[in-house]
Every structure is written in structure tokens, then in C-alpha cells.
Amino acid sequence: MRALTVTLNAALDVTYRVGALRPGATHRVTDVAVRAGGKGVNVARVLHALGVPVLATGLAGGGAGAALRDDLVLSGVPQAMFPIAGETRRTVTVVAESGQATLFAEPGPSVTSGEWSDFLGHYRELAAVADVVVLSGSLPKGLPVDAYATLVRTASVPVVLDADGSALAAGASAGPAVITPNRGELTAASEVDDPLALGAAAALVSDGAQGMTAYTCEGVWTAAPPEVITGNPTGAGDAAVAALVAAWHLPWPRRLAEAVALSAAAVRAPLAGDFDRAFYDQHRADITPREVHED
Amino acid sequence: MRALTVTLNAALDVTYRVGALRPGATHRVTDVAVRAGGKGVNVARVLHALGVPVLATGLAGGGAGAALRDDLVLSGVPQAMFPIAGETRRTVTVVAESGQATLFAEPGPSVTSGEWSDFLGHYRELAAVADVVVLSGSLPKGLPVDAYATLVRTASVPVVLDADGSALAAGASAGPAVITPNRGELTAASEVDDPLALGAAAALVSDGAQGMTAYTCEGVWTAAPPEVITGNPTGAGDAAVAALVAAWHLPWPRRLAEAVALSAAAVRAPLAGDFDRAFYDQHRADITPREVHED
Known part of the structure; x- marks a missing residue:
């Protein structure tokens, strides 16, 4: 399983430590x-830590x-970020x-x-030698709203799409293997109740601390984390996507369990892209998805 | 008049606009x-705007x-910043x-x-073709406390030193032409009342909104700004230093008046290194220094 992650709006995350923040x-x-x-x-970082071969691409300037x-x-x-003239965004977190x-x-x-067109050529070559492609995050200014649809159609391998809003709706219509919205993002992007109505073959939907539900053509399963987890939820969704990819050939209930366990382990780690490996190893077998029989 | 400004702890000043800051x-x-x-x-920027030939050096990485x-x-x-391996500091101002x-x-x-030693060679060459050298700001980690003394002694032209604390005390002992502390910095650096006891030939001492006093071997003069100025005091001291350099060959009372006028014009500009040119042009002739006869 060789994964290619695509981050079109990558960021340099900067953390400042201060005594106290006084406006x-x-x-x-x-x-x-x-x-x-x-x-x-973050997905690439988690996959790399799990020992899954991964290449991180996207735009960086x-x-x-x-x-x-x-x-x-x-x-x-491993990275093959594509150069652009614009300056990659920074996030500054003052702790x-x-x-x-x-x-x-x-x-x-x-x-x-021109940069988008050149990136598509770069992406086509990388996607051709990947087994699965992961498309994550917001679209930077200047890209067409259907940018993710183009990337889904260009890949001849399964695609996981983790986006929201119009980027999710437009991208899902091109038929990715899995979309991974949280419940609020799903409600915002779709007018109907069926998560598969957007066009993806499957949907892994997060309900935050309550757990996740996998909607697939084989059935619907739901699973809760092993205990109430407190910590940093940033990056939990990215860990769930990484788990999906790492467990690609397992049956859906097992993939769902892995996603819930790795997501919870990510909440327990202070930085997005990291996870609490001991917690993950201890709890991944405990999680038993429950099949949901919908009317 | 060709000026060389030296900024050993230069910064990249970043400004973020936000709606409201909520911790x-x-x-x-x-x-x-x-x-x-x-x-x-900032001094180099003001001198350049005044039409005074200037070269900005210092350390940048x-x-x-x-x-x-x-x-x-x-x-x-014009700049000839000297490269170092370390990352130049940023300041982030959230407005x-x-x-x-x-x-x-x-x-x-x-x-x-090794970097400091290589910089000294670079500085020696630049100082040799300058008419006046300006040394400004704090010393980065790793430099000896007498770094400014070395730079004063290496230059064969007059030096203006704008520093505080131990960097000021050690640098002033090498005999610069002018030091430019504010009153608090002066009190912290010297145990005696005479600003020239530190070793400089002259001292331009700021009392903030009250104005400035020039202590020289020819006499002592004081001057107040033309009106109460509100605005951004950051960079006002740098504008005063630039005025001193631009008016180098004028008599001290005139140099003092220029420093007070340009400093007030800098307070009226939102960014350090800028000044309100109309205000400066309008008021520079109004300011009349008063000679202080000390007992």
C-alpha cells in the first residue's frame, strides 16, 4: 500500500510559548x-509513523x-511538494x-x-504509482471549486477526500472511494439524509467524541471510542483518514475500529500529526463496531 | 555623508490584522x-527617505x-546584511x-x-568607506558583551551608539561620538549624573514626550516637540538617530532641533521607520533649543 497525500493549502505551523497572553x-x-x-x-506524518509507505505532495511556496x-x-x-510563487500560509499558536x-x-x-495546470501534470505522475490517494483540506485562493473533482478523476486508484463545503460537494460528485466529513460538514454539504448521495462510494462520518459511523454499500457500522478522551482534537480527523488507508484491505467494521482508535490516540497527543502509540496499541482491539440497520 | 547602519539583532516585523483578539x-x-x-x-529607512546615502548591514539568517x-x-x-546560520527573529504584532x-x-x-569574527571583517571593509557608523539595538545571543566596543574601535569614523544596559555601558567606554539613550536607560547604565561619564563625546538623551537634551563638550541644550504628539512611539528614537546623522555638520542646537522634529514626525506615522513628512517639514524650523547652564 503506497499512499499519496495531497495538501493544496499546506501550512507552516508555528508555536510560541509565552507566560500569559495579555491583549x-x-x-x-x-x-x-x-x-x-x-x-x-498530518495524514502523511501518521502513515509514516505507522510504517505505511507514503509520499506527501501539495503546493508550497x-x-x-x-x-x-x-x-x-x-x-x-518523503515529500514532493510542488513549488508555487505565493507564500505558504503560517499558523501561529500562542500557548x-x-x-x-x-x-x-x-x-x-x-x-x-498556470501553477494549477503544472501541478496537475506533477500529480498525474505521482498518482500513477500510488495505490491510494488522499486529498485533504481547504482549497487555496485561485483554484476552481471543482479542483478536487479533477484530482479524483485524474487518479486511476481509489481516492479518500477530506474536505468541507463546496470543495467537498464538488469533489464528492466525481466519485471518490471515501469521504470523511464530520456530521456538521455533511449536513452543510448535502440536503438529503443519505451520506452516499453526494457521490462517494463510502462515507466515514465523525460525531466527535461520540465516535464515527461508516456508511458503505455493504452496510452501516458505528463505533465509539474506548473511553472519554480529553486533549487536542486538531488532527484527530487526519489520524482517522490515516487509519482508513493503513487498514485499506480489511473489512469495513475493522477499518472503522482502527479509525476510531487512532483518532482517539491522536486527541491524546499535543501536536496534530502525532498520536499516543501506547493508547492506540492498547485499545485498537477493544473497539467493536455495531451494525446499524436503517429503515 | 555616507552612513553605515549596523543591526546585529535585526528582525522581520510581521503585522496581522484580526477582528478582535480573544485569548x-x-x-x-x-x-x-x-x-x-x-x-x-529603521534608521537606514529614514535616512534613505531623507536622501542621505546609507548602507544597512548587520546579521540575517x-x-x-x-x-x-x-x-x-x-x-x-541599499543593504549588505551578513549571512548567519541561525534564523533571524520575527516579531508578530496582532492589530x-x-x-x-x-x-x-x-x-x-x-x-x-566564527560568524562574529567573519562579520568583523565584513564590517571593517564597509566602515572604511563610510563617513559615520550607526550601531543600534540589542546584541543577539552568542556575542560578547563588548561587541559594540569592538565595532566602535574598528571604525576610523565617528560612531553613534543606540543601545541599552550592559551593551551600552561597554560600548560607550570605547568612546563613540554620540550615545542616544532615553533617560531610563541612562540611569540604568550609569551611576553618576553626567551622561558623558560613560565615555561618549556627546549624549542625546530622550525624555519621551517631553523632548530631548543634548550633552556635549560645547554645552547642553534641551528642546521640546512643537505640540503634544500621540501615535506610535516605536521607531521615534531611530528617527532621532537618523536626524543626528543627516544634520551631522550642523551645530548641536540645530541637530537637536532636527532630532526632536523628526522623532515627533515618526510618532505620527503608524510604522517604525516611517515619518510624517509634512509634519516634519512644517515644524523643523519651529523648534528652538534652550541652552541649559548646569551648576
């Missing part, structure tokens, strides 16, 4: 941590784009000694039509 | 502005260092719609002894 004041930052981010990058590549190289995650986290997200670059 | 929340940044900063860079150079090139300010500004200042890079 209007000047703060001496005591520690700066910089890390490659964006949903598809400017100083932040260079730092993003450097961090992936340092992390050992106070109390643990309070305040996030500032830059708007991100605009992508030209 | 603990996620903020969508609506606009990102990036600008080369650091006190000596990493992605932030590259962006700093790029911005100087874009601004037309809310209310005008409230919250600043986060990164700690900055560590400089190796």
Missing part, C-alpha cells in the same frame, strides 16, 4: 517551534514553503503557561492557473 | 504585512533573514479593528564566534 501588551516569546502542517501533511519542506525532510516523511492556546491563521497564497 | 480562540488573519525591521534598519533582505531591496534601501496592538517577539538566533 495590548508586548510579549517575550520564550520558545519557538516550527512544524510542517496542513491536513494532508516562499520562505514558509521552504521551511515546510525542510521540516518534512527532518521528520523523514500560555496555563495551557491556553490562541491561534492566528494566515489567509494563505493565491495560486495561478 | 483562547482561533483567529482568521485578514491581512498579513511583512517588513524588514530592527532599530538600525534563515527564511526570515531572506525575507528581510528582499524587503530592503523592494524598499530601495485588532479597535487599533489595539499586541506584540510577540521571538528570542532570535545565536551567533557563533
Whole structure:
């Protein structure tokens, strides 16, 4: 199983440690941590940690784009990010000694039509040697709303699409293997109750701390995490996508259990793209999906 | 008059616009502005705007260092920043719609002894073709406390030193032409009342909104701004230093008047390194320094 992750709106995630955040004041930052981010990058990081061969692609530009590549190289995650002229967005999270986290997200670059067209050629070559493709996150400015539909159709292998809003609706209509919205995103994107009405072959729908439900042509299963998990929910969805990919050839109830377990393990880790491996190893066998018989 | 400005701890100043700053929340940044900063860079920017030939040097490294150079090139300010391996510090100022500004200042890079030694060679060559040298701001980690003393002694032309704490005390002992502390910095650095006891030939001491006093071997003069100025005091001291340099060959009372006028004009401009030119042109002749006869 060789996976290709695509992050069109990748980010450089910067964390500042300060004593306390006081609006209007000047703060001496005591520690700066910089890390490659964006949903598809997080998926690639988790897959790499699980030992699944993965290549991270997407768009990256400017100083932040260079730092993003450097961090992936340092992390050992294979990458083939495609260069653009615009500056990759940064996110700055200010973490106070109390643990309070305040996030500032830059708007991100605009992508030209020429860059998008060149990226499609790059993507076509990478997708041709992958077994599964993962498309994650928002679309940067300048891309057509059906960008994900184009990427789904260009790949001749199964595609997992993790997006929301119009990018999800347009992308799902091209028939990906799985979409992975949370319940709110699904309701916003579709007027009908059936998650498969959007066009995907299957849907893994998250209900947050309550667990996840897999809607497939073979049946519908639901599973809850082994216990109430507190922590950082950022990256939990990306871990669920990574679990889906890592368990690709297992039956759906098992894939669902893996997604719930790895997602919970990700909530227990402070950084998106990491997971609590001991918790995952301890609990992945405990989770027993329940088949849902819908009327 | 060719000036060389030296900024050993330069910064990339980033400004984020947000609706309102709410600790603990996620903020969508609506606009990102990036600008080369650091006190000596601000001095160079003001001198360039005044039409005084200037070259900006100092230490710059990493992605932030590259962006700093790029911005100087874009601004037309001649630069010969010296490359270091460490990442130049960023400052992030979050400006809310209310005008409230919250600043986060990164700690900055560590400089190796080899880099410092190589920079000294670079500096020696640049200082040899300058008429005046300006040394501004804090010392990055890794530099000796007497770094400014070494730079003062290496230059065979007059030096203006704008620093505080131990960097000011050690640098002033090497005999620069002028030091430019504010009253608090002066009190912290010297145990005696005479500002010239630190070792400089002259001292331009700021009392903030009350004005400035020039202590020289020819006499002591004081001057107040033309009116009460409200605005952004960041960069006002750098504008005063630029005025001193631009008016180098004028008598001290005139140089003091220029420093007070340009400093007030800088408070009226939103960004450090800019000044309100109309205000400066209108008021620079109004300011009449008063000689202080000390007992």
C-alpha cells in the first residue's frame, strides 16, 4: 500500500510559548517551534509513523514553503511538494503557561492557473504509482471549486477526500472511494439524509467524541471510542483518514475500529500529526463496531 | 555623508490584522504585512527617505533573514546584511479593528564566534568607506558583551551608539561620538549624573514626550516637540538617530532641533521607520533649543 497525500493549502505551523497572553501588551516569546502542517501533511506524518509507505505532495511556496519542506525532510516523511510563487500560509499558536492556546491563521497564497495546470501534470505522475490517494483540506485562493473533482478523476486508484463545503460537494460528485466529513460538514454539504448521495462510494462520518459511523454499500457500522478522551482534537480527523488507508484491505467494521482508535490516540497527543502509540496499541482491539440497520 | 547602519539583532516585523483578539480562540488573519525591521534598519529607512546615502548591514539568517533582505531591496534601501546560520527573529504584532496592538517577539538566533569574527571583517571593509557608523539595538545571543566596543574601535569614523544596559555601558567606554539613550536607560547604565561619564563625546538623551537634551563638550541644550504628539512611539528614537546623522555638520542646537522634529514626525506615522513628512517639514524650523547652564 503506497499512499499519496495531497495538501493544496499546506501550512507552516508555528508555536510560541509565552507566560500569559495579555491583549495590548508586548510579549517575550520564550520558545519557538516550527512544524510542517496542513491536513494532508498530518495524514502523511501518521502513515509514516505507522510504517505505511507514503509520499506527501501539495503546493508550497516562499520562505514558509521552504521551511515546510525542510521540516518534512527532518521528520523523514518523503515529500514532493510542488513549488508555487505565493507564500505558504503560517499558523501561529500562542500557548500560555496555563495551557491556553490562541491561534492566528494566515489567509494563505493565491495560486495561478498556470501553477494549477503544472501541478496537475506533477500529480498525474505521482498518482500513477500510488495505490491510494488522499486529498485533504481547504482549497487555496485561485483554484476552481471543482479542483478536487479533477484530482479524483485524474487518479486511476481509489481516492479518500477530506474536505468541507463546496470543495467537498464538488469533489464528492466525481466519485471518490471515501469521504470523511464530520456530521456538521455533511449536513452543510448535502440536503438529503443519505451520506452516499453526494457521490462517494463510502462515507466515514465523525460525531466527535461520540465516535464515527461508516456508511458503505455493504452496510452501516458505528463505533465509539474506548473511553472519554480529553486533549487536542486538531488532527484527530487526519489520524482517522490515516487509519482508513493503513487498514485499506480489511473489512469495513475493522477499518472503522482502527479509525476510531487512532483518532482517539491522536486527541491524546499535543501536536496534530502525532498520536499516543501506547493508547492506540492498547485499545485498537477493544473497539467493536455495531451494525446499524436503517429503515 | 555616507552612513553605515549596523543591526546585529535585526528582525522581520510581521503585522496581522484580526477582528478582535480573544485569548483562547482561533483567529482568521485578514491581512498579513511583512517588513524588514530592527532599530538600525529603521534608521537606514529614514535616512534613505531623507536622501542621505546609507548602507544597512548587520546579521540575517534563515527564511526570515531572506525575507528581510528582499524587503530592503523592494524598499530601495541599499543593504549588505551578513549571512548567519541561525534564523533571524520575527516579531508578530496582532492589530485588532479597535487599533489595539499586541506584540510577540521571538528570542532570535545565536551567533557563533566564527560568524562574529567573519562579520568583523565584513564590517571593517564597509566602515572604511563610510563617513559615520550607526550601531543600534540589542546584541543577539552568542556575542560578547563588548561587541559594540569592538565595532566602535574598528571604525576610523565617528560612531553613534543606540543601545541599552550592559551593551551600552561597554560600548560607550570605547568612546563613540554620540550615545542616544532615553533617560531610563541612562540611569540604568550609569551611576553618576553626567551622561558623558560613560565615555561618549556627546549624549542625546530622550525624555519621551517631553523632548530631548543634548550633552556635549560645547554645552547642553534641551528642546521640546512643537505640540503634544500621540501615535506610535516605536521607531521615534531611530528617527532621532537618523536626524543626528543627516544634520551631522550642523551645530548641536540645530541637530537637536532636527532630532526632536523628526522623532515627533515618526510618532505620527503608524510604522517604525516611517515619518510624517509634512509634519516634519512644517515644524523643523519651529523648534528652538534652550541652552541649559548646569551648576
